[in-house]
Amino acid sequence: MSERPTPETDCESGFFDMETAVSAAFARRLERERDEAREALENHTASTIHSCHDQCQRPMCVLRRERDKAIKLFESGKRACASLNEALDKTLHELREVREQNAKLTDIAERAIIAVALWAGSRTNSASELRAELEHLKETK
Numbered sequence: 001m002s003e004r005p006t007p008e009t010d011c012e013s014g015f016f017d018m019e020t021a022v023s024a025a026f027a028r029r030l031e032r033e034r035d036e037a038r039e040a041l042e043n044h045t046a047s048t049i050h051s052c053h054d055q056c057q058r059p060m061c062v063l064r065r066e067r068d069k070a071i072k073l074f075e076s077g078k079r080a081c082a083s084l085n086e087a088l089d090k091t092l093h094e095l096r097e098v099r100e101q102n103a104k105l106t107d108i109a110e111r112a113i114i115a116v117a118l119w120a121g122s123r124t125n126s127a128s129e130l131r132a133e134l135e136h137l138k139e140t141k
């Protein structure tokens with residue numbers, strides 16, 4: 001039991017002040033409430049301190065494990081997402097390069113075909129008509 005003074009012990013020790021004085025019954029009620037509060041606190045402390053383990057079924061412990069598991073899943077999902085984004089960026093960059101090279105090769109091929117057509121004595125040397133002949137050749141292939 002604590003040695004801290006209470007209103008009751010204060011009264012017993014001779015201290016008496018009309019402004020702060022309380023009845024003995026009220027003092028006993030306060031002391032009873034204090035003791036009940038101390039007991040509740042001790043019970044709560046005793047129930048919180050326990051030897052926890054991975055299979056502990058206390059609701060707070062189960063919830064804590066589920067929370068930790070969810071945090072781990074979230075973190076691993078975040079890392080996977082970042083790595084996928086990086087791979088996607090790299091693929092898009094490569095696709096852009098392939099498209100640029102394809103456009104250059106297509107341009108070179110068209111110029112070559114026009115040059116061959118001119119060399120072979122095509123009826124026209126108009127670039128637009130040669131392109132039209134080229135399109136016709138592509139379609140009839």
Ligand SMILES: [Zn+2]
Nearest residue numbers: 052056058061
């Ligand atoms: Zn536990």
